Each structure stands twice: as structure tokens, then as C-alpha cells.
Amino acid sequence: MNLQQLRYVVATAEHRTMTDAARSLYIAQPALSRAIRDLERELGMTLFARSGRGVVVTSQGRRVVKLAREALDAVREIEGLASHGGAGEAELRIAATPSLEPGLAGRLLPAYASEHPGVRVHIVRCEGREAVVSAIRDQRADLGLTDLPVPGDLITHPLERQEIVLISPPGLELPNPVPMARLHGMRLALPARGSVRRRELDAMFGKFAVSPVVVLETDERNGWLNAVRTGQASLLWYRGMAEQAARAGLVVRSLDPAVRRVIAVVHTRRRLPLIAQDFLATAERGTTA
Structure with missing residues (x-):
């Protein structure tokens, strides 16, 4: 087992189809399917079951996905420390709905990337506001882009x-x-x-x-x-x-x-990573420009 396989498992769980997960990982879909099968054989359990055109996480798979996310979060924290010391690449995860993703990708991300070229941004695609909230609460994303209202336990930064x-x-x-x-x-x-x-x-x-x-x-x-x-x-x-x-x-x-x-950036009530704080600053500057 390795970190790459854990990333594959988490991406497949998030996207619910091998095709979309492979696209987000910039690999071929057969390669992803093969890696998942190899991991399932190694673990001796089935992580994903076919469902129509997509996949669903099995009961055993849910536990593996949860632990994989925790492991990857820990790795990101370590990478973040290294990147702020001048090495490595940090990753910012932003949850967004399909209807708001084009604005995120077309306007906010280019502005952020021009100021922070060393940060890789991963968009967590969510089917609706409730899914964005879940991604934030489960720490599958650092920030979310959604319409309001959202539950009061989240912090909101209205953009437009x-x-x-x-x-x-x-x-x-x-x-x-x-x-x-x-x-x-x-x-x-x-x-x-x-x-x-x-x-x-x-x-x-x-x-x-x-x-x-x-x-x-x-x-x-x-x-x-x-x-x-x-x-x-x-x-x-x-x-x-x-x-x-x-x-x-x-x-x-x-x-x-x-x-x-009202469209807003949302996050939990915790101290945000510096790269997330930088994204918020870029987004808020864009609304006042």
C-alpha cells in the first residue's frame, strides 16, 4: 500500500465514477481501475461496488476511505510545513457545485494561481449545497463555494x-x-x-x-x-x-x-491553512475590484 493508492481510493469515493476520478487525477481510467483492484486484493476486501454507470463505497470501504483521508490530511500538513520552508507543493481543496465550478475555474483560480504558483488546487465536485457542507465538515475540503444559506456552524464570506x-x-x-x-x-x-x-x-x-x-x-x-x-x-x-x-x-x-x-466561500470554525487564507484574500479582492 502507498500514498498514491490512498489518493486513488479517496478520489473514487468523491467522484463516484472511475472515469471522473481518473480525470481529476490526470491518469487513464484503466490504470485507476487496475490500481483499485490491486489494493483490494492486497487488503482482502472489496472497497467499491458497481452501481449503474458509477460505483458505491462498500461498508468496509467506508472505513478505509475515512482512514485514507486522515492519512492524506496528515501528509498535507507535513507537506505544508515543507512548502512554507521553500520546498514541496501544497494542495488546496475547494468543494464546489457543478453550476458554480465554471466561475471558480474561470475567474478565481487563475487569479489565485498567478499569485501562488506553488499551490495545487483540487476541486471537490459536489452535487448541491448539502454535499458542499458535508465535504467541509468531513474535512474533505478546506473551503467550499456555494450559495447561501448554510448551517450556522460554518463561517461565510459572501462574494457576489x-x-x-x-x-x-x-x-x-x-x-x-x-x-x-x-x-x-x-x-x-x-x-x-x-x-x-x-x-x-x-x-x-x-x-x-x-x-x-x-x-x-x-x-x-x-x-x-x-x-x-x-x-x-x-x-x-x-x-x-x-x-x-x-x-x-x-x-x-x-x-x-x-x-x-448570495454566493459565498464557506469553511468550518477552525484556523485555516495559510494557503486557504491566501485564497480567501484573493477572492475578496476580486469582488471589490
């Missing part, structure tokens, strides 16, 4: 207010911006019932006394966009998805009145 827009298939006769009243009876793809995101959208519908027709209920973002691409429904989401939607030939419109959510 991002607009919620209507993403629709072409051909719909709608004004821009779209009055809230026009959402009444509109066919929409929505997050799963009971999720935080769904409760927030339902509260917005109640505030404006509108009742859309729910065509699809899922937390799978590809499912939302596929529903819009095939003309089945429209979608309410952040303007950060507008570029991806436009490339797919979809139409993006504002709402009237406008609806915005």
Missing part, C-alpha cells in the same frame, strides 16, 4: 449575488424578462421533492402564487438539461449555467422581479 434565470427550449413565445406570473402552468424540470433546493423554489412559487407543471423531479443536472434540450420542460437555475445552455442552443431569460442568491 448570482441571478436565477429561466432556461428554455427555443421556440417558446416569452418576453425577456419573464414575469413571475408566466411561470404558472409552465412545464418545469425541478430538483427532487424534499431537497433544500426544491423547498426554496417551492417557497418562491408560493410567494408569487404560481403553480408550474412539474415534468421532471431529479437532482441530476444532466437530467434537467436533457429535459430542456428535448423540449419537455424549462429550467430555473443560475446564470452561471447560461454559457453551457447557450452552447446547447437553449434560450436564457431573466425573471421579473429578478431573483438572486
Whole structure:
């Protein structure tokens, strides 16, 4: 067993597919699968089980993943000490949702990398705000980028207010911006019932006394966009998805009145590593520039 194998195990657990985990590690997917199988044979246990197109962590695997994260955290602490002494490379882990990751990668990371070229930034991809919070609490990430609100045990650093827009298939006769009243009876793809995101959208519908027709209920973002691409429904989401939607030939419109959510960097109530403090400083400078 070695540190590389532990990194492979943690990445596979985080990404839930071998393909995505291999991409994040910059290795070929067959090489990752082979390394995981070799480790399972060495340990005499199954760490991951196939589930559809992805994998799930087994009960034995959960314990291994937890210990692997703790071991890698300890290694990072040691590497951090070395890097501040002028050697080695430090790693900063940032949890982000798919809808906010493009802004992180396109704007914040280049600014940070130009000032701190010796730091490797690893993005922990999370399906929604609750997953970002979990990644922070479990110390799988040093910082998180998400919309507010988050639980009160986390520290927040607001960066911007991002607009919620209507993403629709072409051909719909709608004004821009779209009055809230026009959402009444509109066919929409929505997050799963009971999720935080769904409760927030339902509260917005109640505030404006509108009742859309729910065509699809899922937390799978590809499912939302596929529903819009095939003309089945429209979608309410952040303007950060507008570029991806436009490339797919979809139409993006504002709402009237406008609806915005505060986007923030979040972390636990503990002393942050210096590289995380530096990232916060870069992000906050970018919001005031």
C-alpha cells in the first residue's frame, strides 16, 4: 500500500465514477481501475461496488476511505510545513457545485494561481449545497463555494449575488424578462421533492402564487438539461449555467422581479491553512475590484 493508492481510493469515493476520478487525477481510467483492484486484493476486501454507470463505497470501504483521508490530511500538513520552508507543493481543496465550478475555474483560480504558483488546487465536485457542507465538515475540503444559506456552524464570506434565470427550449413565445406570473402552468424540470433546493423554489412559487407543471423531479443536472434540450420542460437555475445552455442552443431569460442568491466561500470554525487564507484574500479582492 502507498500514498498514491490512498489518493486513488479517496478520489473514487468523491467522484463516484472511475472515469471522473481518473480525470481529476490526470491518469487513464484503466490504470485507476487496475490500481483499485490491486489494493483490494492486497487488503482482502472489496472497497467499491458497481452501481449503474458509477460505483458505491462498500461498508468496509467506508472505513478505509475515512482512514485514507486522515492519512492524506496528515501528509498535507507535513507537506505544508515543507512548502512554507521553500520546498514541496501544497494542495488546496475547494468543494464546489457543478453550476458554480465554471466561475471558480474561470475567474478565481487563475487569479489565485498567478499569485501562488506553488499551490495545487483540487476541486471537490459536489452535487448541491448539502454535499458542499458535508465535504467541509468531513474535512474533505478546506473551503467550499456555494450559495447561501448554510448551517450556522460554518463561517461565510459572501462574494457576489448570482441571478436565477429561466432556461428554455427555443421556440417558446416569452418576453425577456419573464414575469413571475408566466411561470404558472409552465412545464418545469425541478430538483427532487424534499431537497433544500426544491423547498426554496417551492417557497418562491408560493410567494408569487404560481403553480408550474412539474415534468421532471431529479437532482441530476444532466437530467434537467436533457429535459430542456428535448423540449419537455424549462429550467430555473443560475446564470452561471447560461454559457453551457447557450452552447446547447437553449434560450436564457431573466425573471421579473429578478431573483438572486448570495454566493459565498464557506469553511468550518477552525484556523485555516495559510494557503486557504491566501485564497480567501484573493477572492475578496476580486469582488471589490
